[in-house]
Amino acid sequence: MAALVHNIHERELPVGATEVGRLVDRIGAADDPLWPVPAWVPVRFDRPLAVGADGGHGPIRYHVTGYEPGRRVELTFHPRTGLIGAHTLEVEERGPHACVLRHRLSARPVGRMRLLWPALVRVCHDTVIEHLLDNAERAVTGTVVHPVRYPWRARLAVSMESARVRGVPVPAAATLLHGSVDRPDLADAFALRVPPGTTTDPQDWADAVFRNPPRIVVALLRLRNRLVGPLGIEQGDASAFDTIARNEREVLLGTDAGHLNFRAGVLVEPDTDGTTITVATLAATRSRTGRAYLAVVRLVHPLVVRAMLRHAGRTTVAPWRSTAPVRTAA
Incomplete structure (x- = not known):
């Protein structure tokens, strides 16, 4: 006993x-x-x-x-x-x-x-x-x-507990994202469930996902910039994740480049038991080079988005990881 x-x-x-x-x-x-x-x-x-x-x-x-x-x-x-x-x-x-x-x-x-x-x-x-x-x-x-x-x-x-990311359909509630890209060649979404008390400001989550990625993602983006130059593809920088539009529950980010147009929507849906954060992506190619580029990106894109969303969840939820106090809903 x-x-x-x-x-x-x-x-x-x-x-x-x-x-x-x-x-x-x-x-x-x-x-x-x-x-x-x-x-x-x-x-x-x-x-x-x-x-x-x-x-x-x-x-x-x-x-x-x-x-x-x-x-x-x-x-x-x-x-x-x-x-x-x-x-x-x-x-x-x-x-x-x-x-x-x-x-x-x-x-x-x-x-x-x-x-x-x-x-x-x-x-x-x-x-x-x-x-x-x-x-x-x-x-x-x-x-x-x-x-x-x-x-x-x-x-x-x-x-x-705070980093379980799952693949989901692009949510109908992402109204800013829908229609932001004509005839997308890539459309996917990933969701993370966080407990009550976590910030419900979509800009907080957009910043956590895209402005503070994990080290492995930073390394992959640097490698990408080194490889795409000879192909005539623009090197990416932080402006690719600038906020284009936002409302109370969603932030739309993205950029238009010579090889493709890219949009990401960060949707925050709170309820009594917690909050669901969904990062959805649309991309449409604009050239043969863009189509070849997207064919490669498809292989790593889900892994990258999952890693970024998982890292954002850990950083926002876990008290020892936060670099600043988490803003909570009023």
């Missing part, structure tokens, strides 16, 4: 318990200020926070078995989660201007979780809770003295 796991994280905060308790009462709400989205799948319940509410985050499922507003939330794991026990988020008063926010887990791993807990789940759990405590500290003080550092296993878990 697996040993019982006792796991405690706590943070002293220089404010009264009532102020922190108001944050705890919003766990699982659409405006939850504590749970670290978009890095991790948000907590969701089937009803407002109360005893009996059922939900969880991703594959970790639990239901509310204890609730003292402003003080304590107890969540008991569903047996299918692989943990027999509960975890609790509680606020302990330490005077009129001080309190402790504490997360306590007491559970026995069973089934596959006996291997998953020490191999991966424990480090992810520790990282999530420390990030949650950071968010509490930031909410009441405006800053975090010692922000959580993501171990490699937690980085891997977030990256895998």
